[in-house]
Amino acid sequence: MTTSRVLISGAGVAGPALAFWLRKRGFEVTVVERAPALREAGYKVDVRGAATEVLRRMGLLEAAQAADTGMRRITYVKSDGRPIAALPADLLMGRRGDDVEIMRWDLSRILHDATADGVEYVFGDAVTKLADGPDGVDVTFERGAPRRFDYVVGADGLHSATRRMVLGESPLSHLGAYISIFSTPNLLGIEREEVMYFRPGRLVFAYAMDPHQDARVGLAFAAPSLDFDRRDVAAQKRLVREAFEGQGWRTGEFLAAMDKADDFYFDSMSQVELPSWSSGRVVLLGDAAHCPAPASGQGTSLALVGAYVLGRHLGEADGFAAYEREMRPYVEKNLAFGRKMAKDMVPGGRLAIAFRTYGMRTLKYHPRKEQVIDKILAPMHEAANAIAL
Numbered sequence: 087m088t089t090s091r092v093l094i095s096g097a098g099v100a101g102p103a104l105a106f107w108l109r110k111r112g113f114e115v116t117v118v119e120r121a122p123a124l125r126e127a128g129y130k131v132d133v134r135g136a137a138t139e140v141l142r143r144m145g146l147l148e149a150a151q152a153a154d155t156g157m158r159r160i161t162y163v164k165s166d167g168r169p170i171a172a173l174p175a176d177l178l179m180g181r182r183g184d185d186v187e188i189m190r191w192d193l194s195r196i197l198h199d200a201t202a203d204g205v206e207y208v209f210g211d212a213v214t215k216l217a218d219g220p221d222g223v224d225v226t227f228e229r230g231a232p233r234r235f236d237y238v239v240g241a242d243g244l245h246s247a248t249r250r251m252v253l254g255e256s257p258l259s260h261l262g263a264y265i266s267i268f269s270t271p272n273l274l275g276i277e278r279e280e281v282m283y284f285r286p287g288r289l290v291f292a293y294a295m296d297p298h299q300d301a302r303v304g305l306a307f308a309a310p311s312l313d314f315d316r317r318d319v320a321a322q323k324r325l326v327r328e329a330f331e332g333q334g335w336r337t338g339e340f341l342a343a344m345d346k347a348d349d350f351y352f353d354s355m356s357q358v359e360l361p362s363w364s365s366g367r368v369v370l371l372g373d374a375a376h377c378p379a380p381a382s383g384q385g386t387s388l389a390l391v392g393a394y395v396l397g398r399h400l401g402e403a404d405g406f407a408a409y410e411r412e413m414r415p416y417v418e419k420n421l422a423f424g425r426k427m428a429k430d431m432v433p434g435g436r437l438a439i440a441f442r443t444y445g446m447r448t449l450k451y452h453p454r455k456e457q458v459i460d461k462i463l464a465p466m467h468e469a470a471n472a473i474a475l
């Protein structure tokens with residue numbers, strides 16, 4: 087029997103994780119990544135529940151834990167910067183057992199390094215055309231020579247080009263908010279701390295691991311679907327400025343830092359919901375198949391678990407159907423959770439903020455705050471564990 091050749095488009099989280107399992111099964115794996123190198127920009131992401139078990143089975147849990155952000159505290163502030171409440175990060179984020187919070191690039195690097203030997207990584211290229219036939223998929227690249235693969239996997243994120251090529255335009259489900267995130271000097275001098283500030287229809291957050299290193303600032307705001315060019319960064323920065331100008335606390339300084347930031351990220355809080363994740367010999371994975379929206383905090387976990395499940399089934403007669411059958415209920419739970427979180431992430435009006443502020447103030451003194459938080463976060467833990475591996 088000849089070795090099956092698999093092309094994975096995207097070296098984020100899902101792509102290298104799938105490469106890990108396929109290489110183990112003896113596939114010849116190529117990963118093509120549009121960026122010229124592993125993408126360094128990013129934010130912190132969570133690995134929870136079933137996904138931590140996947141990292142353990144990969145033998146990478148310890149490496150991920152060693153790179154944990156070690157965030158200690160979440161502080162809510164008023165417009166004059168005075169704290170409303172400061173609570174332990176693990177408590178508020180509902181961290182359990184082996185859950186990991188890690189910078190996206192650290193995780194991506196760990197997965198890449200674990201697969202660099204034996205997997206062909208091609209950076210700075212992208213698929214332009216897929217011709218799916220009975221004997222394989224003929225793939226045309228932007229730069230490289232055309233090649234034939236037995237299977238192609240689209241692990242190319244929320245705006246997946248693979249998805250567009252095989253399933254046509256599928257509109258994203260906009261959840262009513264936008265989020266931007268970028269690096270700034272650590273203006274607050276914080277260490278292993280996240281600071282949050284709420285305004286009607288707006289959320290500002292800033293976190294840093296080290297007082298001497300850059301912080302990440304996030305600016306999220308409620309808005310109906312906006313028309314903007316995804317390549318026009320200056321226009322996106324203008325949208326964020328319009329939403330946050332004059333909003334108090336340190337937002338003016340953050341906006342000034344945003345203008346200088348070269349790792350500015352901006353996107354809609356959106357989900358991908360598809361009736362099917364494959365067509366012929368092409369299959370989608372991770373955010374490309376089922377982005378649950380950043381507010382869910384579950385995208386990374388879905389990507390890792392999806393890679394594990396697809397890695398077991400790819401190449402079997404009914405492999406894509408089995409992958410989808412096992413993943414669907416877990417994905418649906420997390421999409422539902424993501425929709426709920428997107429509503430809660432950015433507060434509505436002043437009343438909603440007053441309610442939240444009251445909750446945070448009193449929680450600090452609540453004798454059973456662990457149980458209160460556990461109850462609030464029960465749907466997250468349920469979603470994170472809604473698959474038997």
Ligand SMILES: Cc1cc2nc3c(=O)[nH]c(=O)nc-3n(C[C@H](O)[C@H](O)[C@H](O)COP(=O)(O)OP(=O)(O)OC[C@H]3O[C@@H](n4cnc5c(N)ncnc54)[C@H](O)[C@@H]3O)c2cc1C
Pocket residue numbers: 095096097098099100101118119120121125129130131132133190211212213241242243244245246247248265267351353371372373374379380382383384385386387389
């Ligand atoms: C602001 C923000 C905060 C988030 N916070 C969290 C969180 O707290 N917890 C959590 O679990 N998740 C979080 N996420 C989501 C998480 O980052 C994603 O769900 C996760 O990274 C999905 O992995 P992926 O590999 O499917 O996609 P991605 O990580 O997006 O990787 C896709 C890769 O494909 C590449 N690519 C794109 N197009 C092409 C192409 N045409 N050809 C080749 N390569 C291509 C990209 O450069 C990228 O490297 C957050 C996301 C955002 C945006």
